[in-house]
Amino acid sequence: MQLFLLILLGIGVLILQSAFPFYLKVAGVKPDLLTAILTLYAFIEGPLPGARLGFIYGLMEDILLGRFLGLNTFCRTLNSYLVGYAGQWLNPENPWAPTLLAFISVWLHYLFLLLPGRLAGFRYPLLPGIVNIIFPTALYTSSLTLILFILLRGGVSWKRGRRKAGE
Amino acid sequence: MFPRRRYSLFLWMLLGGLALFLMGATGWRRDSLGFLEIAFxxxxxxxxxxxxxxxxxxxxxxxxxxxxxxxxxxxxxxxxxxxxxxxxxxxxxxxxxxxxxxxxxxxxxxxxxxDFRFVAARVIGRNPTNWYSTLTLDKGERQGIKRGQVVITSKGLVGRVVKVSPNTAEVLLITDRECAVGGLILENRTPGVVEGSPEFKGYLQMIHIPKEAPAEENQRVITSGLGGVFPKGIPIGVIVRIVTEPDGLMKKAIIAPFVDFDRLEEVLVII
Missing domain, CATH: 1.20.5 (Single alpha-helices involved in coiled-coils or other helix-helix interfaces)
Structure with missing residues (x-):
C-alpha cells in the first residue's frame, strides 16, 4: 500500500513538473522534486527500500522522457542506495542531514549524466552545466528537502501526540 | 335667577359658539401659529x-x-x-x-x-528536467504530424517535432542544445548556425560568425533555409550581445528569441 502511494506521488510530481514548470522555476531552474522525495525516503527507510524506490522513479522518468532509457534508472537507484547508506551514520533528527544528502545527491546524479552519460550520447558542456544547472538545482532541491523534512517531522510528532492523548 | 337647567344650556351654547369662533379663526388660511401652539x-x-x-x-x-x-x-x-x-x-x-x-x-x-499547410495544436506538457527543452502537443500521427516537421507561432520559430505518438507529439525547442538551425541576420545577410546557449539559459547563440562580419546588437535573425529542415524566412530572435569566441577568430551573437517559450499555449505545425 505504501509503495503504491509512493508511486502515485512520483507520478503526481512528474505531472506537476511537466505541467507547471514556469511556476516552479527559480533562477531559471526547476527543482528536482523526485530527488527530494527519494532522499527523504532513503534517509528514513534505509538503503535497500531507497534503492527500490529510486529504481521505480528513475524508470518512470526515463519512460516519460523517452530518451537514454535506463540512464536515470541507474542514477536514481545508485543515488538512493548511497543516500540511505550515508543516512545510517547521520543523526536522524537533524534536519540538515537530509538537506546535505539531497545537495550531494543532485550533484552525483547530474555529474553522472554529464560525464559517463556522454558514453550514452548525452552531450552538454561541463562548465555551463555545473554553473547554470547543477549548482542552482542542488541548492533549490536541498532547500525544499529541508522544508519537507521539517513538515514531515512536525506531522509525525503531531500524530504521536494525538495517539498518546487517545491512550 | 336662572333655573339650573337653563344655566347649563346657556353654558353649552356659549362654549359651542366659542368653539365655532375659534375654528373659524384658526382655519387653513391663517398665516402664523399662536403663542400657545408654538410653545406646545x-x-x-x-x-x-x-x-x-x-x-x-x-x-x-x-x-x-x-x-x-x-x-x-x-x-x-x-x-x-x-x-x-x-x-x-x-x-x-x-x-x-x-x-x-x-x-x-x-x-x-x-x-x-x-506557402505552407498548418495543423494547430495545444501545448499540454513540458520537459520536467533542467537538461532538455521540449514541449508535448495534443496532436500526433492521427492529425498528420510527422517527425521532423517544423513548429512555429505567429511570433516566430518554436522548434521541430522529434517524437510522435498517435495523439501527441514532442517538440524539441530551438533553445535546446540538440537543436541547431541555419540562421541569417536579416539586415546584412550574415549566415550562421543558431543553437541553444549553454551559458545564457533561455537564450540562443549564433555561432561561427567571422570576426569581420557586421553583426551587431538589435539586428534580427531569421531562418536561412539551409539544411532543408526549416523553411527560409521564419523569425528567430533579436541579437542582444556579441561575444568573441575563445579562439579570437570568430564571434558569436547571443539572441533573445521572439517566442516566449515559458508561456506557449498554442502552436502551428507546418505539415
Whole structure:
C-alpha cells in the first residue's frame, strides 16, 4: 500500500513538473522534486527500500522522457542506495542531514549524466552545466528537502501526540 | 335667577359658539401659529424626536430579528452567486485571451497560407528536467504530424517535432542544445548556425560568425533555409550581445528569441 502511494506521488510530481514548470522555476531552474522525495525516503527507510524506490522513479522518468532509457534508472537507484547508506551514520533528527544528502545527491546524479552519460550520447558542456544547472538545482532541491523534512517531522510528532492523548 | 337647567344650556351654547369662533379663526388660511401652539409644539418636538428614533430603531431591530434567518440564507445565496460569477468571469477572460491568440495564429496561417499547410495544436506538457527543452502537443500521427516537421507561432520559430505518438507529439525547442538551425541576420545577410546557449539559459547563440562580419546588437535573425529542415524566412530572435569566441577568430551573437517559450499555449505545425 505504501509503495503504491509512493508511486502515485512520483507520478503526481512528474505531472506537476511537466505541467507547471514556469511556476516552479527559480533562477531559471526547476527543482528536482523526485530527488527530494527519494532522499527523504532513503534517509528514513534505509538503503535497500531507497534503492527500490529510486529504481521505480528513475524508470518512470526515463519512460516519460523517452530518451537514454535506463540512464536515470541507474542514477536514481545508485543515488538512493548511497543516500540511505550515508543516512545510517547521520543523526536522524537533524534536519540538515537530509538537506546535505539531497545537495550531494543532485550533484552525483547530474555529474553522472554529464560525464559517463556522454558514453550514452548525452552531450552538454561541463562548465555551463555545473554553473547554470547543477549548482542552482542542488541548492533549490536541498532547500525544499529541508522544508519537507521539517513538515514531515512536525506531522509525525503531531500524530504521536494525538495517539498518546487517545491512550 | 336662572333655573339650573337653563344655566347649563346657556353654558353649552356659549362654549359651542366659542368653539365655532375659534375654528373659524384658526382655519387653513391663517398665516402664523399662536403663542400657545408654538410653545406646545416646541416643547413636544424633542420628546417626539426621541420617541420616533427609538421607535424606528426598535422596529428595525424587531424586523431584523424576524428576517435574520431569511437574510442569512439570502447572504449565502448571494455569496454562492458571486463565486459562480467570479469563476465564470475568469473562464470568459481565459476564452477571450485564447480567442485573441488563435486569431493571431489564424491571421499568420492565412498570410502564409499559399506557402505552407498548418495543423494547430495545444501545448499540454513540458520537459520536467533542467537538461532538455521540449514541449508535448495534443496532436500526433492521427492529425498528420510527422517527425521532423517544423513548429512555429505567429511570433516566430518554436522548434521541430522529434517524437510522435498517435495523439501527441514532442517538440524539441530551438533553445535546446540538440537543436541547431541555419540562421541569417536579416539586415546584412550574415549566415550562421543558431543553437541553444549553454551559458545564457533561455537564450540562443549564433555561432561561427567571422570576426569581420557586421553583426551587431538589435539586428534580427531569421531562418536561412539551409539544411532543408526549416523553411527560409521564419523569425528567430533579436541579437542582444556579441561575444568573441575563445579562439579570437570568430564571434558569436547571443539572441533573445521572439517566442516566449515559458508561456506557449498554442502552436502551428507546418505539415
Amino acid at each position: 409644539r416646541e416643547g413636544l418636538a424633542p420628546v417626539q424626536k426621541v420617541v420616533a428614533t427609538v421607535g424606528s430603531r426598535a422596529y428595525g431591530w424587531i424586523e431584523g430579528l424576524k428576517s435574520w434567518r431569511g437574510l442569512q440564507e439570502e447572504n449565502r445565496a448571494l455569496k454562492r452567486e458571486l463565486e459562480r460569477l467570479q469563476a465564470l468571469n475568469i473562464q470568459l477572460e481565459e476564452h477571450r485571451l485564447e480567442n485573441q491568440r488563435l486569431k493571431e495564429l489564424l491571421h499568420f496561417a492565412e498570410t502564409q497560407g499559399s
